[in-house]
Amino acid sequence: MFNSKYFPQRVYIEKGSLNFPLTQRVLKNIGQVPTEVLEDTTSLLENMRISRDVIEQGKKVLLLTSQRGEFIKSCPCTPGYIGCNYYIINLDLNCPLDCSYCILQHYLSNPLITVNVNLEDLWSQLDVFLKRNKERILRIGTGELADSLALDHLTEHSINLISYFRDKSNAIFELKTKTVNINNVLKIKPARNIVIAWSLNSSKIAQEEEIGAPPVIERINAASKVSERGFLVGFHFDPLIRYPEWEKDYREVIKKMLETVDPTGIAWISLGSLRFPPSLKAIIKKRFPGTKIIYDELIKGKDGKLRYFKPLRIELYKKIIGYIRDFGGEQIPLYFCMENEEVWRDVMGWVPRGKENLEAYLSFPLDQSKIKLIY
Amino acid sequence: MKKENLSLKEIFLKDERYRISYYFSLEELVLSLKKVGLISPPLVTFRGERCILVSGWKRVLACLKISLSPLPVFVIEEENDLKTFLTAFYENLATRKFSLLEKAEILNKLKKFGEEEKRIVRFYMPLLNIPSTLSLLDSYLIFSQLEPEVKRVIHEKNMSFPSVELLAGFTPQERKLLLPLLLPLSQNKRKKTLEDLQEISKKNDVSAEKILKTKEILDILGTKRLSPLQKADNIRLLLKKKRYPTLSTWTDSFNSLLKRLQWPREIEINPSPFFEEEDFFVKFNFKDQEELQASLHKLQELASREELSEIFKFK
Numbered sequence: 001m002f003n004s005k006y007f008p009q010r011v012y013i014e015k016g017s018l019n020f021p022l023t024q025r026v027l028k029n030i031g032q033v034p035t036e037v038l039e040d041t042t043s044l045l046e047n048m049r050i051s052r053d054v055i056e057q058g059k060k061v062l063l064l065t066s067q068r069g070e071f072i073k074s075c076p077c078t079p080g081y082i083g084c085n086y087y088i089i090n091l092d093l094n095c096p097l098d099c100s101y102c103i104l105q106h107y108l109s110n111p112l113i114t115v116n117v118n119l120e121d122l123w124s125q126l127d128v129f130l131k132r133n134k135e136r137i138l139r140i141g142t143g144e145l146a147d148s149l150a151l152d153h154l155t156e157h158s159i160n161l162i163s164y165f166r167d168k169s170n171a172i173f174e175l176k177t178k179t180v181n182i183n184n185v186l187k188i189k190p191a192r193n194i195v196i197a198w199s200l201n202s203s204k205i206a207q208e209e210e211i212g213a214p215p216v217i218e219r220i221n222a223a224s225k226v227s228e229r230g231f232l233v234g235f236h237f238d239p240l241i242r243y244p245e246w247e248k249d250y251r252e253v254i255k256k257m258l259e260t261v262d263p264t265g266i267a268w269i270s271l272g273s274l275r276f277p278p279s280l281k282a283i284i285k286k287r288f289p290g291t292k293i294i295y296d297e298l299i300k301g302k303d304g305k306l307r308y309f310k311p312l313r314i315e316l317y318k319k320i321i322g323y324i325r326d327f328g329g330e331q332i333p334l335y336f337c338m339e340n341e342e343v344w345r346d347v348m349g350w351v352p353r354g355k356e357n358l359e360a361y362l363s364f365p366l367d368q369s370k371i372k373l374i375y
Numbered sequence: 376m377k378k379e380n381l382s383l384k385e386i387f388l389k390d391e392r393y394r395i396s397y398y399f400s401l402e403e404l405v406l407s408l409k410k411v412g413l414i415s416p417p418l419v420t421f422r423g424e425r426c427i428l429v430s431g432w433k434r435v436l437a438c439l440k441i442s443l444s445p446l447p448v449f450v451i452e453e454e455n456d457l458k459t460f461l462t463a464f465y466e467n468l469a470t471r472k473f474s475l476l477e478k479a480e481i482l483n484k485l486k487k488f489g490e491e492e493k494r495i496v497r498f499y500m501p502l503l504n505i506p507s508t509l510s511l512l513d514s515y516l517i518f519s520q521l522e523p524e525v526k527r528v529i530h531e532k533n534m535s536f537p538s539v540e541l542l543a544g545f546t547p548q549e550r551k552l553l554l555p556l557l558l559p560l561s562q563n564k565r566k567k568t569l570e571d572l573q574e575i576s577k578k579n580d581v582s583a584e585k586i587l588k589t590k591e592i593l594d595i596l597g598t599k600r601l602s603p604l605q606k607a608d609n610i611r612l613l614l615k616k617k618r619y620p621t622l623s624t625w626t627d628s629f630n631s632l633l634k635r636l637q638w639p640r641e642i643e644i645n646p647s648p649f650f651e652e653e654d655f656f657v658k659f660n661f662k663d664q665e666e667l668q669a670s671l672h673k674l675q676e677l678a679s680r681e682e683l684s685e686i687f688k689f690k
Binding site for chain 2: 049050051052053054282286292294295296297299300301302309310311312340342
């Protein structure tokens with residue numbers, strides 16, 4: 001089994017964050033890693049920004065700090081495409097994995113692997129947020145600006161977050177990962193509103209473009225264990241990437257996924273094709289000179305991001321959905337991440353009536369009656 | 376620093392160790408020298424017996440052109456190359472903006488004269504309005520090593536950083552083949568051509584040289600009736616088709632359909648950019664009621680034609 005848990009080369013702790021319980025927990029779990037307390041991070045960041053590969057350097061360092069503003073943010077969907085009303089908790093920022101296509105390379109100004117340790121503020125913010133939205137079923141996760149489980153052996157976030165959310169009747173909480181760091185998850189009691197999700201790709205893309213991430217088969221096996229433990233699991237085929245023989249490779253991984261994991265325990269599968277802001281292309285070219293994924297027919301979409309020319313996206317999605325249906329996933333809710341109405345209609349045969357409609361469609365683990373679709 | 380009068384012959388111009396500027400025009404300066412003489416003395420220093428020019432290449436070369444000699448100079452009495460170079464650097468920094476290639480030369484000289492990389496990045500790059508990263512220092516150092524004929528084109532065409540970076544990614548032989556194609560193009564088209572060529576090459580694992588020597592491109596280059604601009608533009612479009620084959624097929628099919636429909640030229644019709652949305656856009660001009668009615672009539676006539684339905688397949 002893949003066993004490459006992340007340990008930084010150095011830990012920096014912002015002085016004001018030293019005495020938080022989470023800081024002490026991370027320091028206890030991290031073992032013999034050099035640690036330094038900083039008044040502030042300005043000079044650390046300045047030094048790091050000079051380096052030839054600031055992103056790579058940033059991954060070697062763990063920063064324990066405090067979130068000064070809101071932990072909970074609306075997922076930054078993209079103008080002109082259909083969103084899904086997802087909310088993100090910015091507890092950790094950045095990821096020790098090094099996927100060539102990762103948006104975080106462009107998105108975050110702070111390159112350090114960062115953990116916000118003031119969990120007490122998070123719980124009180126969540127209390128207010130859930131109360132304010134008690135009429136809705138909210139989907140919330142930690143896997144947008146970080147991998148939800150990559151640091152879990154250090155932070156034990158999964159235990160705390162699942163414990164918090166298990167009795168929240170209007171929230172579905174998702175941990176999204178590419179890792180197999182599931183020891184803590186397996187220790188705790190499952191709940192109907194908790195989804196542990198894996199980002200999957202073809203074996204070739206996982207091997208060549210997802211540096212540091214476990215092979216796809218390991219991820220599927222981890223999902224199977226979590227599913228057998230009683231948790232709902234989810235899968236995100238995002239980004240789907242075209243290359244010669246992509247059909248055969250994706251078919252293989254989907255077949256394996258549905259043979260290994262009970263389809264009735266799958267909360268959802270999302271699909272998204274490769275897309276990124278044009279400025280990320282230069283970063284990818286520089287950091288991953290051997291990659292070919294950015295040289296396909298990517299055009300500028302309505303939101304200014306580069307994405308596959310629409311007929312190519314439609315072909316990609318139709319094939320992938322066909323494989324999911326062929327291998328026993330007919331009943332699994334599927335949705336697109338950042339796609340437009342035309343693609344929804346052409347591929348899925350229906351278009352969500354806005355974000356709220358999609359939110360309701362995906363809230364089925366808690367309330368099946370909320371499903372209202374347009375056919 | 377002392378001021379002296381030196382004969383032009385005494386300055387050893389073959390030693391260019393401090394030189395950062397090339398490819399300048401001397402005409403205006405020659406005119407100025409003829410009218411008012413050399414007002415601002417160049418900087419020189421001595422290395423052994425030789426007098427080396429530190430700053431003021433344009434002035435000295437203009438003097439040489441009109442044989443204006445002797446000329447006043449300031450002599451820097453400093454043996455350290457880095458300190459001497461910095462005198463020239465600060466003199467220029469205070470009075471003018473540096474071009475992209477001059478910045479590359481400055482960074483190259485600083486490194487060559489022993490300045491620490493980190494100090495170059497932290498201290499000098501901001502003075503040159505370059506963000507402080509080692510990766511950008513690497514790029515500029517590569518620019519400073521480009522072939523003289525390439526540097527001349529970069530300078531003359533005032534090529535942007537992204538274009539120069541792309542150009543620097545090709546081999547010297549490829550750059551030689553590329554230069555005549557780039558010269559006639561505008562800044563944006565030049566960048567796009569370089570980008571498309573680089574990306575076709577990377578995607579297909581074929582060298583740019585091989586692509587540039589394909590029959591299709593050689594045929595365009597060998598067509599006598601085409602001007603250099605037409606050749607460059609045709610090659611640009613050919614590369615674009617190779618880079619975006621499906622999109623190009625769609626665009627060509629859309630245009631052929633318009634031809635088949637005999638779509639009137641005065642009414643412009645376009646799909647959404649890259650066919651990303653389902654909408655089509657129609658645009659026409661009119662200056663009176665009669666023209667408006669005529670265009671609407673044509674549109675109505677087109678809308679009623681069965682073949683028009685084919686257009687909606689492009690969405």
